[in-house]
Amino acid sequence: MKRPQNEMKLCFPSLSENERLARVAVGGFLAQKNPRVDELSEIKTAVSEAVTNCIVHAYRDTIGTVELTAKLSGDEVYIKIKDRGCGIEDVEKAMEPLYTTLPDEERSGLGFSVMESFTDRVTVKSKPGFGTAVVLIKKLRSKI
Amino acid sequence: MAVYIADGGEGTIVAKITGEIDHHSARWLRMDIDTAIQDKSPKKLILDFSGVTFMDSSGVGLVMGRYRNMKERGGKVSLANMPEYIEKVMDLAGMDRLLNGR
Numbered sequence: 001m002k003r004p005q006n007e008m009k010l011c012f013p014s015l016s017e018n019e020r021l022a023r024v025a026v027g028g029f030l031a032q033k034n035p036r037v038d039e040l041s042e043i044k045t046a047v048s049e050a051v052t053n054c055i056v057h058a059y060r061d062t063i064g065t066v067e068l069t070a071k072l073s074g075d076e077v078y079i080k081i082k083d084r085g086c087g088i089e090d091v092e093k094a095m096e097p098l099y100t101t102l103p104d105e106e107r108s109g110l111g112f113s114v115m116e117s118f119t120d121r122v123t124v125k126s127k128p129g130f131g132t133a134v135v136l137i138k139k140l141r142s143k144i
Numbered sequence: 145m146a147v148y149i150a151d152g153g154e155g156t157i158v159a160k161i162t163g164e165i166d167h168h169s170a171r172w173l174r175m176d177i178d179t180a181i182q183d184k185s186p187k188k189l190i191l192d193f194s195g196v197t198f199m200d201s202s203g204v205g206l207v208m209g210r211y212r213n214m215k216e217r218g219g220k221v222s223l224a225n226m227p228e229y230i231e232k233v234m235d236l237a238g239m240d241r242l243l244n245g246r
Contacts, residue, residue, distance in 0.1 A: 016168035023198070041198070041229045048200040052167045097236070106174070106205035113236050114201050 001078045004071035011067050014059040022051040029070050035140050042118035049111040050081040050134045058085025079136045087128035145169040149180040155187035162195030165203040187219050194225035204237045
């Protein structure tokens with residue numbers, strides 16, 4: 001990403017109440033670009049998936065800090081969601097559609113599929129025992 | 145976030161969901177809908193999404209769980225009034241094939 005024109009950083013505890021906070025904050029940050037409603041919905045959904053993964057998987061049975069960074073450069077949106085939780089042993093497996101370690105809790109295993117479908121690029125870096133960083137990149141389309 | 149249960153006639157109940165569906169709210173919605181299924185023993189459950197303002201994949205889990213619950217009782221589930229992007233999330237899960245046996 002080129003030098004960002006604007007950026008924000010938000011840190012919050014991994015409480016499920018904060019899933020909404022994260023997507024509303026990103027929505028507010030992106031409002032300066034006056035995005036299309038469908039694009040904004042897609043970005044907020046992708047953010048919600050990444051933050052939910054931190055709460056449900058990374059900090060399972062504990063509370064840790066989730067770091068959310070958002071940057072804007074031209075029409076490109078960069079969002080990083082980072083935790084210092086348990087990490088992912090096999091990222092490739094975790095990204096397979098419908099793969100879930102928590103079927104009994106009605107997790108659909110679609111989190112990464114939604115992120116991939118609703119953004120242009122998803123990058124996942126994870127180290128077991130140290131945490132995970134998910135980067136979402138999406139170029140905003142011009143309004144017709 | 146709330147769910148309004150209405151009698152749709154002929155053994156059908158309609159659960160109209162309003163507000164946002166995420167991992168946080170899904171557990172409450174799940175409880176309310178399952179209580180209605182338990183109380184009314186419907187043959188068909190219609191989940192109405194017309195009042196939903198946001199949904200992530202937790203909504204898919206919510207539908208899959210109610211599908212299993214109704215199937216165990218010999219009943220069916222159908223989805224109504226989904227905004228376009230919610231339909232896109234449901235399509236990723238192949239929900240249409242699951243609910244309609246295609």
